[in-house]
Structure formats: C-alpha cells, structure tokens
Amino acid sequence: MAQSRFNAGELVGVLTTQPLGRVLDYRAPEDGCLVGDFVEVPLGPRRILGVVWGPGAGDYDYAKVRAIFRVLDVAPMRDEMRAFLSRAADYTLTPLDAMLRLATRAPGLGEAPGTRKVYRLGSTEPERMTDARRAVLEVLRDYGGLSFTLKELADMAGVGTSVVKGMVKLGAVSEEEAPRDTPYPRLDPGHGGKDLTPDQAAGAKVLAEAVASGTYGTTLLKGVTGSGKTEVYLEAVAACLRAGRQALVLLPEIALTGEFLDRVEARFGQRPAEWHSGVTQTERRRCWRMVGQGDADLVVGARSALFLPYRDLGLIVVDEEHDTSYKQEDGVLYNARDMAVLRAAGTGAQVVLASATPSLESWANVEAGKYRRLELTSRFGPAVMPRMAAIDMRTEDLPGGRWVSPTLRAAMRDRLDKGEQSLVFLNRRGYAPVTLCRACGHQIGCDDCDARMVEHRFLKRLMCHQCGATKPMPTVCPHCQVEGKLSAVGPGVERMGEEVQALFPDARVAVLSSDLYGSARAMKAHIAEIAAGGTDIIIGTQLVAKGHNFPKLTLVGVIDADLGLQGSDLRAAERTFQLMRQVAGRAGRAEAPGEALLQTYQPEHAVIRSIVAGDEEAFWAAEAAERRAAGVPPYGRMAGIVLSSTDVQEVFDLGTALARADAPLRRIGAQVFGPAPAPIARIRGRHRVRLLVKAEKSAPLQAALAEWAGQFKLRGDLRMAIDIDPQSFY
Numbered sequence: 161m162a163q164s165r166f167n168a169g170e171l172v173g174v175l176t177t178q179p180l181g182r183v184l185d186y187r188a189p190e191d192g193c194l195v196g197d198f199v200e201v202p203l204g205p206r207r208i209l210g211v212v213w214g215p216g217a218g219d220y221d222y223a224k225v226r227a228i229f230r231v232l233d234v235a236p237m238r239d240e241m242r243a244f245l246s247r248a249a250d251y252t253l254t255p256l257d258a259m260l261r262l263a264t265r266a267p268g269l270g271e272a273p274g275t276r277k278v279y280r281l282g283s284t285e286p287e288r289m290t291d292a293r294r295a296v297l298e299v300l301r302d303y304g305g306l307s308f309t310l311k312e313l314a315d316m317a318g319v320g321t322s323v324v325k326g327m328v329k330l331g332a333v334s335e336e337e338a339p340r341d342t343p344y345p346r347l348d349p350g351h352g353g354k355d356l357t358p359d360q361a362a363g364a365k366v367l368a369e370a371v372a373s374g375t376y377g378t379t380l381l382k383g384v385t386g387s388g389k390t391e392v393y394l395e396a397v398a399a400c401l402r403a404g405r406q407a408l409v410l411l412p413e414i415a416l417t418g419e420f421l422d423r424v425e426a427r428f429g430q431r432p433a434e435w436h437s438g439v440t441q442t443e444r445r446r447c448w449r450m451v452g453q454g455d456a457d458l459v460v461g462a463r464s465a466l467f468l469p470y471r472d473l474g475l476i477v478v479d480e481e482h483d484t485s486y487k488q489e490d491g492v493l494y495n496a497r498d499m500a501v502l503r504a505a506g507t508g509a510q511v512v513l514a515s516a517t518p519s520l521e522s523w524a525n526v527e528a529g530k531y532r533r534l535e536l537t538s539r540f541g542p543a544v545m546p547r548m549a550a551i552d553m554r555t556e557d558l559p560g561g562r563w564v565s566p567t568l569r570a571a572m573r574d575r576l577d578k579g580e581q582s583l584v585f586l587n588r589r590g591y592a593p594v595t596l597c598r599a600c601g602h603q604i605g606c607d608d609c610d611a612r613m614v615e616h617r618f619l620k621r622l623m624c625h626q627c628g629a630t631k632p633m634p635t636v637c638p639h640c641q642v643e644g645k646l647s648a649v650g651p652g653v654e655r656m657g658e659e660v661q662a663l664f665p666d667a668r669v670a671v672l673s674s675d676l677y678g679s680a681r682a683m684k685a686h687i688a689e690i691a692a693g694g695t696d697i698i699i700g701t702q703l704v705a706k707g708h709n710f711p712k713l714t715l716v717g718v719i720d721a722d723l724g725l726q727g728s729d730l731r732a733a734e735r736t737f738q739l740m741r742q743v744a745g746r747a748g749r750a751e752a753p754g755e756a757l758l759q760t761y762q763p764e765h766a767v768i769r770s771i772v773a774g775d776e777e778a779f780w781a782a783e784a785a786e787r788r789a790a791g792v793p794p795y796g797r798m799a800g801i802v803l804s805s806t807d808v809q810e811v812f813d814l815g816t817a818l819a820r821a822d823a824p825l826r827r828i829g830a831q832v833f834g835p836a837p838a839p840i841a842r843i844r845g846r847h848r849v850r851l852l853v854k855a856e857k858s859a860p861l862q863a864a865l866a867e868w869a870g871q872f873k874l875r876g877d878l879r880m881a882i883d884i885d886p887q888s889f890y
C-alpha cells in the first residue's frame with residue numbers, strides 16, 4: 161500500500177493550484193500530514209493552496225526544499241476525489257493543477273471557522289417604505305434560507321450598506337452573530353412524497369433499488385416535459401438520503417430557479433445546498449466545506465457542482481442531460497454529463513440522466529446496453545402532447561421584411577381571443593442579424609472578429625456575438641460614406657416583437673432574450689411573471705425552451721424551423737430536433753390542449769418530417785445510421801484542435817507542422833484533417849486555425865494526442881486548445 165502518513169520533515173509531493181505542470185516537493189510540517197490534506201505552501205514570496213498528493217519525488221536538493229506552511233482545517237481530499245481529478249485530467253488532456261482549481265472554487269478555504277455578522281428578515285415592516293428598503297426585503301424573502309453579510313445583502317439589493325443598517329435599527333432586518341459555515345438542515349426523505357402514477361411508481365422503484373445497491377449504474381430517464389421525471393428522480397434522491405449518502409442534482413444554470421428549490425423543499429421539508437453563479441461567496445464557502453464534511457445532504461447546482469468534495473456521493477442526477485450548457489467551452493473543456501458518469505463509476509454511485517429529448521450519445525449508450533432506460537410515456541394529468549404541423553412558407557403570402565405567416569397569425573388571433581398565451585420562437589438575439597448598405601452592398605462586421613455585427617435596437621448599438629464588442633449604430637456607411645442607406649436585414653427577436661405588436665396592437669407582448677436583463681435574477685423573475693400570465697404573446701430565444709412552465713401557453717409558432725439545419729456542425733439535425741420538440745413541449749401544459757406550428761421552406765426535410773410526425777425513434781435510428789456510416793460520435797471519436805495567434809503566418813505554420821508530424825496519430829489509426837481557417841477565422845484579433853482528429857471508438861486517443869501535441873513548443877502568443885468530443889465547431 162502507498163504511504164499515506166508523513167512525519168515532520170519527510171518529503172511529500174504537493175499539487176498546487178499554480179500552473180506549474182508538476183507536483184512540487186515539500187517537507188512535511190511539524191505535526192506531520194496525510195495524503196489528501198489541504199495545505200498552504202510557500203512558493204517564492206507567496207503562500208498558495210495545495211493538496212498533499214503523495215510521497216515527494218526527491219529529485220531536488222533536499223536542503224532547498226521548503227516546509228509546508230500549515231495544514232488547513234478542512235476535510236482532506238478523499239482518494240476517490242483525487243482519482244477522479246486525475247482521470248478527468250487525463251480524459252480532457254488538462255493539467256492537474258487546472259482540475260484542482262476547478263475543485264477549490266470557494267473563497268477563504270484557509271480561514272478559521274469563527275463567527276461573523278449575518279443579516280436576515282426582521283420581525284417588523286418599516287413604517288415608511290422606500291424602493292431601496294423594498295429591494296432589501298425582496299432579496300431576503302426570495303432567498304429566505306440563506307444568510308448574507310452586510311455587503312452581500314446590499315449588493316444583491318442594489319442599495320448602499322447604510323440602507324441595510326437603517327433597517328436593522330427599525331427592526332425590519334435582524335443582525336446576528338452567527339458561526340461561519342453552519343451545517344445545512346437534514347432533509348427528510350419521508351416528508352412529502354406524492355402519489356405516483358403507475359409508470360412513475362415503477363420508475364421510482366427501479367431507481368430506488370439501484371441507489372440502495374450502492375453500486376455504479378447509469379439510467380436514462382426519458383419522458384416528455386410534464387411527465388413527472390422530476391417527481392421520479394426526487395424519489396431516487398429520497399432513496400439516497402435513506403441510505404445515508406449525499407445526492408447531487410445538476411441543472412442548466414437557467415433552470416436553477418426558486419421554483420425548483422420550492423419543489424425540493426415541498427418534498428423534503430428543507431432547502432438543499434445551492435451551487436451556481438447566483439450564490440454569494442459566503443454561501444459558496446459554506447457549501448464547499450459542508451459538502452466535504454457530510455453536512456449537506458443534497459446539492460442542487462450548475463455543472464461545476466460536480467467538482468465539490470463530497471464525503472459520500474451516492475447519486476448524481478443530470479436533468480436536461482442533452483443541454484449544451486453542460487459542456488464548458490473555455491478553460492477546462494469538459495462535459496459535465498460525461499464527467500458525472502466518470503465520477504459515479506469511481507464511487508459506487510448511480511447516475512440518472514433525465515431528458516425529454518436525450519442526446520444521441522445517451523441514446524446510443526442505451527442501445528449498446530451500457531445504460532438502463534426508463535420511460536414515462538404520458539404527461540401527468542389531462543395535458544397531452546401538442547398537435548404539431550408544418551407551415552409551408554413557399555405557399556404563404558408574406559411581404560418582404562415580415563415573418564409571421566397568415567396561418568400563424570390566424571392561430572395567434574384565436575388564442576388572444578380565448579385569453580390564452582402564444583409563444584413566437586426565434587433562436588436569434590437582437591434586432592437584425594445583418595446591417596447592409598443599400599448603396600454599396602457592404603455588411604457591417606466586427607473589427608476584431610470575422611463576424612457580422614448584430615443590431616441591438618434595445619441597446620441602440622451593434623454587437624458582435626462572438627467577442628461581445630459593441631459600437632454605436634452608424635448613420636453613414638463606413639465603406640462608401642453614403643448616408644441613410646443602412647438597413648436591417650433578417651429578423652431577430654427584437655424585430656419580431658415589433659412585428660407582432662403591430663399585428664396585434666391590443667396584445668401584451670414580451671420579448672425574452674438573455675441580453676435584455678442586467679442579471680440572472682432579473683431574468684428569472686421576469687420569466688416567472690410571464691408564466692403567471694402577465695403577457696399574451698411571448699417572443700423568445702432558446703431561453704424559453706428550458707425548464708420553465710407556462711401553464712397558459714397553448715400555441716407555439718416557430719418562425720424559422722430551418723435555422724438549425726444549416727451549418728457544418730455534425731449535431732445540427734439533433735439540436736434542431738431537440739430544440740423544436742422542447743419548444744413545442746412548452747404548449748399545453750395545463751388543461752387546454754396545445755398546438756405547435758413550424759414555419760419552414762423545406763417541409764419534406766427528414767428532420768422536419770420526424771418532428772411533425774412525433775416519431776422520435778425513427779429520427780434517432782436514422783441519425784444514428786448516418787453517424788455510424790460516417791464514423792463520427794458517438795460511433796467514433798473526435799478531437800478538435802484550435803490554434804490561435806495574433807500572427808496569421810505563425811498560426812498556419814504550426815497547423816501545417818502538426819498535420820505533417822502525425823506519426824503518433826497514425827499509429828492508432830487516427831486521421832488528421834486540416835489545418836483550415838476556423839469558421840470564425842478571427843476572434844478578438846486572434847487568427848484561428850482548426851484541425852480535426854478522427855479515430856475509432858476504441859482507439860487510445862488521448863495518449864496519442866498528448867504525444868502528438870507534445871512534439872511542439874508553443875512560442876510567442878501561440879495558443880493551442882484541444883477539445884475532446886467537441887460540441888461546437890466554430
């Protein structure tokens with residue numbers, strides 16, 4: 161067995177959060193240390209965070225080796241976690257130090273517990289209510305279970321700290337000395353279970369037994385929106401709690417709403433720990449520490465919650481498992497769905513992948529017998545799947561610059577008259593995707609990227625959706641200097657809002673697009689208000705396809721169902737299929753039956769036909785056959801390599817050299833394609849070149865890639881990013 165305890169002065173290897181590319185040697189401190197201990201070590205003039213990783217390498221002059229400064233008062237990193245980080249690093253070809261940074265993203269881990277002042281809702285309402293005071297109370301009510309420091313509370317409410325202090329004096333806010341990092345209340349698995357329908361109950365039983373077995377397994381839980389998947393996986397959570405183990409529910413960030421937490425509370429009597437971008441630093445630190453010592457039963461979080469130091473993780477639910485936001489596209493390029501399976505396999509945990517429209521990867525894993533499949537076949541209660549139909553745009557009479565067909569318009573009129581909601585779906589932010597000069601034909605592009613600027617009329621600016629750069633809307637063409645000839649071409653959601661309002665002057669129209677909100681909280685609040693019926697017609701991007709119920713919604717009109725079918729992305733058809741089905745699934749949640757109308761110029765396209773026919777299995781089978789024939793994921797392996805530099809010559813030279821030096825790849829039967837300019841050939845002034853590596857499913861791809869890329873040293877400002885199983889190809 162490997163040594164796990166080190167006495168004072170013994171050489172130990174410490175993995176730090178610094179990008180050094182290796183484990184460093186230190187001497188064990190006075191009181192010794194254990195493998196997995198979180199430590200503070202000196203590095204140059206600084207003190208940095210690290211983890212004792214094993215015995216030292218001893219390849220360094222012992223006299224120069226410095227001592228570990230101190231062992232931190234937090235639960236040591238478990239063997240399972242160290243193994244997981246190593247495997248995840250190998251899989252994603254990421255340095256271990258970057259994985260450790262991902263696993264320690266909480267502030268002040270080195271600080272002693274102690275106490276601090278926290279602020280909660282007080283017992284009285286202030287006599288004189290101001291907007292500032294109201295904002296403070298709203299934050300406290302919305303996040304009732306959480307504790308805030310003075311600054312956090314003031315920041316979240318958008319007021320000065322003096323407002324909060326004033327409210328303390330009035331008794332409207334209470335101030336207490338509280339110990340830092342208190343345990344989360346225990347959840348009660350017996351608290352509030354619902355009576356399940358027979359197929360829900362059958363599914364819950366299978367999952368509960370799997371969780372109780374204490375072994376690894378993955379289940380795909382499939383069912384249309386509203387079929388009760390959440391009810392079923394909460395029963396798996398209950399089984400996990402009964403077994404005395406911890407559970408994790410991952411959701412796409414946008415679906416992490418108060419509504420979801422209320423549901424968990426209704427089921428288990430207490431709120432779970434939360435981990436996402438809206439959580440304060442104080443709460444992050446509490447969550448990280450409590451998870452590590454087993455004082456948080458359930459974490460509900462975004463993808464990075466997977467890297468928390470669970471003491472005994474027994475279940476990971478990945479809700480909306482097909483969602484592309486599970487793939488982190490910068491820094492460590494990992495897919496949380498795949499990493500969930502990796503982590504669970506190492507710790508005897510069950511994984512539940514829930515979706516109405518699973519990814520082809522998961523579908524194929526079921527076909528291959530690797531995953532179990534559970535299916536909920538009908539919606540709960542009276543709601544049924546919406547009726548779906550294509551609107552053949554070739555036969556609709558529509559003037560230029562207008563996008564709502566007469567057929568769709570009539571259907572919307574009908575809902576308006578009945579007091580029901582309609583959704584007009586267009587997956588394009590902004591006002592118009594192209595700004596064209598009618599005098600010279602010039603299209604306004606971004607200065608730093610190879611992308612067109614998108615007009616955002618709401619912001620009164622042009623914006624690059626690649627780098628976020630904006631500039632004011634010009635009045636003369638920057639190319640030919642002619643004035644007054646610039647015009648918007650094509651629709652974005654803002655422009656749809658105008659068109660719809662003009663068609664229905666009496667309707668309350670709301671545009672839902674992520675860039676129209678100052679914060680995630682403001683956006684979620686607005687969505688909730690719309691769902692409650694505050695709007696007649698919703699115009700939305702894919703934001704609305706995710707995780708929210710709109711009970712009054714009975715009609716969905718898809719403006720351009722063909723949009724996702726173009727493009728070089730190998731998952732274009734799959735994404736279109738999923739998105740269209742999800743959007744359609746928003747209609748008819750309650751008693752009124754729903755209808756989904758898809759505007760298309762290619763109603764005979766196989767994807768459009770299978771969506772309209774509701775024939776999922778046919779779609780998956782056809783898509784799987786095509787991918788298998790092409791040897792691409794999930795039937796083959798792929799890695800995307802993006803090289804970038806401010807120097808265009810340099811980046812192409814490296815690309816060419818890599819393509820030539822492909823011996824390590826040929827040895828495993830892999831092929832290299834490229835170099836080619838990336839579809840977006842310049843971002844933020846950096847020129848980009850792509851290579852694509854394809855290999856058979858069983859080929860040892862990572863090792864070969866590491867050897868291949870390792871032949872070259874990156875000089876100057878050249879950068880290389882290797883993306884295993886790429887999801888995006890821009």
Ligand code: ADP
Pocket residue numbers: 354355356357360383384385386387388389390391392540
């Ligand atoms: P999904 O996760 O598949 O979209 P949900 O679990 O959110 O479905 O269920 C949809 C709605 O139906 C929710 O409001 C849920 O509370 C309700 N529901 C589902 N199953 C039951 C049940 N057995 N008893 C009572 N309500 C249920």
Ligand code: ZN
Pocket residue numbers: 606607608609611624625626627628629843844
């Ligand atoms: Zn740009």
